[in-house]
Amino acid sequence: MEGEKYLCPSCGMPIEAHALNLKTRRGYCAWCDKNVIFPKKNSTASPSAVHALNEAYRFFLEKNFESAQNCAETVVSMTPNNVAALYIIAYYKA
Numbered sequence: 001m002e003g004e005k006y007l008c009p010s011c012g013m014p015i016e017a018h019a020l021n022l023k024t025r026r027g028y029c030a031w032c033d034k035n036v037i038f039p040k041k042n043s044t045a046s047p048s049a050v051h052a053l054n055e056a057y058r059f060f061l062e063k064n065f066e067s068a069q070n071c072a073e074t075v076v077s078m079t080p081n082n083v084a085a086l087y088i089i090a091y092y093k094a
Helices: 047-061 065-078 083-093
Strands: 026-029 034-037
Touching: 047 065, 047 083, 065 083
Parallel strands: none
Antiparallel strands: 026 034
C-alpha cells in the first residue's frame, strides 16, 4: 500500500499519507470531512499491474493479440482506467 495513491470515493481528492492507516486501510478525507475504508482493489498502483501492462505491450508488438488482451484484462481488473490496456482490449475485439 505504501507508494500508492488513494482517492476519496466521495469527492475524488487524494487522501494524504498521514491520514491513512496502512494496516486497516482506513483513511480520513480532510476535503469532505469523511472517514473512508479502502479495499485493496481501490489502489491506483500495483507492481503486478505494471508487470502485466509491460507483458501486454510486448505481446501486442509481437502481434500475439490474444495474449496481449489477456494481460490487458488483468491490468484493467487492477487499474480500471488504464488507457493503454483499454486500447489493447478494444483493438483485439475490433
